[in-house]
Amino acid sequence: MAARDYGQYGGVSSALELVGERWALLIIRDLLVGPRRYGELAGGLARIPSNILAARLKELQAGGVIRRVPHSRVIVYELTPYGRELEPVILALGAWGFKAMGEPREAQIITPDSMTMDLRTAFQPLVAASLPPTAYAARLGTVELFIRVEGSDLDVVRGGGPADLAFAAGADIRRLISGELTPDRAITTGVVQVLGGRNELLDRFATTFHLAA
Structure with missing residues (x-):
């Protein structure tokens, strides 16, 4: 079940139900660089509460965007092929956001x-x-x-x-x-x-x- 139901039948609303929750796209951004352990994801997103990270990971798994796999005796999270299809979306979003960056905030x-x-x-x-x-x-x-x-x-x-x-x-x-x-x-x-x-x-x-x- 989607974490958020917009009550609309369409591609954009369906996508946002899967990846539109706060922090979801940043998790996907970091996994586009490579598989990450839970602690590595938490370290790269220093302000994310642990319960929110756990919830986002669970939702993204349920949506078929990411998966948990064993790697060198530990469990890592990685994008599925379906999740990797988001790469051009993330890159385009980054280029769009670049125009609004301005000076870094404190x-x-x-x-x-x-x-x-x-x-x-x-x-x-x-x-x-x-x-x-x-x-x-x-x-x-x-x-x-x-x-x-x-x-x-x-x-x-x-x-x-x-x-x-x-x-x-x-x-x-x-x-x-x-x-x-x-x-x-x-x-x-x-x-x-x-x-x-x-x-x-x-x-x-x-x-x-x-x-x-």
Whole structure:
């Protein structure tokens, strides 16, 4: 039974009955990055009450969106094929929401999964296909991500690695991705700090990851 019944027969109302409850889409967003244990989901969504997380997971399982599976002697949650069909919806919603982000509010943080999905949202595969393969080591607030772009393929994982460009930034990385700041200006104003590699590779990053605000 749906957690919420809108009393309407239609595709949008049916979808909202499945994933429209608070926190549901953020759980799905994080599971698009990869399977997660209950504790990992709770850690990535620090403000979610434990009873709400448990309820959302139960509802999403009942709707066939996620499933519990054994993995290395523990139970993890992962998206079903039906749930993975939500990926373009989540990416489109992220691009739409990017226009309204503004400055971060107090206590808002960047998480590895949220930043991974933001990068996937901003990724321009047609542009990247014409550029040389490039690896980036990004420190974004407290989050460290290793970003590999090869043709139209993007891979983002936690941690570091041998990179063509290593850089650090905070939430203001949004200003580079939106085109509000040029790469040169982002460096001179301190929005982006180049830690290794050539400064001009930040131009390639800004071309590869772009969303108009």
